Amino acid sequence: MVTDKSSYDELIDYLSSSKNIFVDDSGPSDGMPTIETLIEEELSEQIISLCSQHEALEANHRSVIIRELDSIVYDIQQILLEFWQKPATEQQAQFIHEFAGLIKNVFDTQVAELLD
Numbered sequence: 001m002v003t004d005k006s007s008y009d010e011l012i013d014y015l016s017s018s019k020n021i022f023v024d025d026s027g028p029s030d031g032m033p034t035i036e037t038l039i040e041e042e043l044s045e046q047i048i049s050l051c052s053q054h055e056a057l058e059a060n061h062r063s064v065i066i067r068e069l070d071s072i073v074y075d076i077q078q079i080l081l082e083f084w085q086k087p088a089t090e091q092q093a094q095f096i097h098e099f100a101g102l103i104k105n106v107f108d109t110q111v112a113e114l115l116d
Helices: 006-017 020-021 035-054 059-083 091-115
Strands: none
Touching: 006 020, 006 059, 006 091, 020 059, 020 091, 035 059, 035 091, 059 091
């Protein structure tokens, strides 16, 4: 649905080229969750929003979306593996939030095509 699209490949390339954000050595902000936790929470929120906005999605479509999301988290983990368990900084949290929104945009496009 999404992971086989060029727009997804471009987002993964964007993440790879932005990896320097995660090398930030200014230290995590107090009480910040790990990179892993932030990514999982942000992507989950975006997918919940996606499914809420597209009430016409059938159960099988939602299942495909969840499988795709698992694959996306795996891809992100492979890129950010060395940072995965480290607490995030505010800048990293902001990047992850924006990146999750971009992932949702790719899903929005595919869902709109699916429902047409």
